[in-house]
């Protein structure tokens with residue numbers, strides 16, 4: 001048994017007579033409040049010999065995603081991983097500096113999720129500007145404790161009442 005033994009069937013006629021083919025694809029994606037038109041003349045697909053139904057798989061996804069990243073000028077999964085490794089950071093360390101979940105880095109690098117434009121910019125800044133990497137990462141418990149302050153007429157509180165997001169480390173610094 002190899003991965004080649006995977007044998008999809010046509011969803012329409014249930015035929016297993018599918019052949020490799022290509023298909024022209026035009027799609028529109030919403031991104032940063034605008035519409036991005038992705039147009040490719042030959043996306044790899046499977047075509048049903050019986051009814052001509054076209055099946056889009058992983059290869060098609062990857063081709064469309066690569067074109068989308070090119071049009072929107074987003075770092076590719078390979079670029080993100082290479083830039084991170086060139087600095088010697090683990091996914092967890094980079095996530096700590098960016099103050100995001102390590103799972104996000106992992107998903108971007110595997111291509112499972114496309115980073116937002118804002119996160120792409122943050123990635124570029126953190127990976128290319130050493131000064132940006134000196135920004136404190138997640139607050140240590142001691143630093144979190146120092147955010148407990150007294151509330152008086154100036155509006156300072158005895159407790160950090162700003163954990164509205166429910167996430168640690170999100171308290172306002174002042």
Ligand SMILES: [Zn+2]
Pocket residue numbers: 010011012013014015048049050051052053
């Ligand atoms: Zn079919």
